Amino acid sequence: MWKHIAANALTFLIVAMFLLGGVVVWGTKEYSAEGPLDQAICVQVRPGSNMRIVSEDLAAQNAISSASIFRIGVDYANLASQLKAGSFLVPAGTSMEDIADIVTRGGQSTCGTEIVYRIGVARVVAQVRELEPASGRFIELASFNPAEVDPPEAYQEKREAEDTQYRVVMAEGVTSWQVVQALNSLEFMSGEVTDIPPEGMLAPNSYEVRPQDSVAELLADMQSAQERILARAWAERADGLPLASPEEALILASIIEKEASTSDERYDVASVFVNRLNQGMRLQTDPTVIYGVTQGQGVLGRGLRQSELRAENPWNTYVISGLPATPIANPGAATIEAALNPADTDFIFFVAKTLDPRDGHNFAVTLDEHNANVAIYRRLEAEAAASQDN
Numbered sequence: 001m002w003k004h005i006a007a008n009a010l011t012f013l014i015v016a017m018f019l020l021g022g023v024v025v026w027g028t029k030e031y032s033a034e035g036p037l038d039q040a041i042c043v044q045v046r047p048g049s050n051m052r053i054v055s056e057d058l059a060a061q062n063a064i065s066s067a068s069i070f071r072i073g074v075d076y077a078n079l080a081s082q083l084k085a086g087s088f089l090v091p092a093g094t095s096m097e098d099i100a101d102i103v104t105r106g107g108q109s110t111c112g113t114e115i116v117y118r119i120g121v122a123r124v125v126a127q128v129r130e131l132e133p134a135s136g137r138f139i140e141l142a143s144f145n146p147a148e149v150d151p152p153e154a155y156q157e158k159r160e161a162e163d164t165q166y167r168v169v170m171a172e173g174v175t176s177w178q179v180v181q182a183l184n185s186l187e188f189m190s191g192e193v194t195d196i197p198p199e200g201m202l203a204p205n206s207y208e209v210r211p212q213d214s215v216a217e218l219l220a221d222m223q224s225a226q227e228r229i230l231a232r233a234w235a236e237r238a239d240g241l242p243l244a245s246p247e248e249a250l251i252l253a254s255i256i257e258k259e260a261s262t263s264d265e266r267y268d269v270a271s272v273f274v275n276r277l278n279q280g281m282r283l284q285t286d287p288t289v290i291y292g293v294t295q296g297q298g299v300l301g302r303g304l305r306q307s308e309l310r311a312e313n314p315w316n317t318y319v320i321s322g323l324p325a326t327p328i329a330n331p332g333a334a335t336i337e338a339a340l341n342p343a344d345t346d347f348i349f350f351v352a353k354t355l356d357p358r359d360g361h362n363f364a365v366t367l368d369e370h371n372a373n374v375a376i377y378r379r380l381e382a383e384a385a386a387s388q389d390n
Helices: 002-032 051-060 067-076 096-105 153-160 176-184 215-235 246-259 263-278 286-294 306-310 333-340 367-389
Strands: 041-045 086-090 113-119 124-132 137-144 165-170 206-209 349-352 361-364
Touching (some): 051 067, 067 096, 113 153, 137 153, 176 215, 215 246, 215 333, 246 263, 361 367
Antiparallel strands (some): 124 137
């Protein structure tokens, strides 16, 4: 009898093992298979949340077929403790495996409602926008200059919402003084900063922030990012450049950032200044003169005077030879790359093609070519002035 019982038990165990193996195989396939979501959604992961809450929310939105399988898969991949707070876009048909990666990978939020502060060369703009998951497009709810007008109702409403995300976007070519002034004015951030970081050492980029984040810590993040960008670009620089250090590369990049009208011409503008340095010519670039006047504290807002073009200071490249004493703005990664890998040209001169800066520049090798280009530009100026008089 005992042999019979043992045989039945063994049979039962074998069957159970086969069934369990089948369940595991099915669960694994289910975890990595295309999900049931028929259109993109925005998944909100609140601070202090956990995988059970997230899995139940995903199941309720029909993003996953089983909350249990999702949690088992996450546990098996050792991701349960890596859940990140934020708002994340989950495209249609995303597998449970890929959703787990989305909510644990980290980085900036990819959807939901955002208040974006854009620090530009001329002004700061606050923008309230919301991602439409189905189209993947942001819908603007409000846009205003906080220094000029009171916040609109849409801003106040989203400002008080718990799930609103915040982002600071720093444009290329902004000075360190402008960045500090802008960050100090943001009422949701903490800790006013009085010391201005070194010019050029803040990386233009988009930074996700939270209410009561420290201004000093955000500036430190910007500086660390720029240090990494500069170190990498310097290590990969072209041979034979007239630059003795990464600091000199940053100075040159800041000038290129202020002179290049389009992203396509950065490398040609870089070649002009590199060629001038190699030939011992003065750079003679207006943005350095402007920086000598303003010290980076705001926009000049008028044309340069002859006395300013002749003024002796550490930045006026009409007067001094070589590079100015410091950067004149914060250049972006692409411009730093251009400064250290300029185009191979013989260009020595450039002048704007039209009165619209977005149209770029005409480049020239000889002074005669340059003078012809300047004559074209002056004619456009004269025609524009005549049309205004009429």
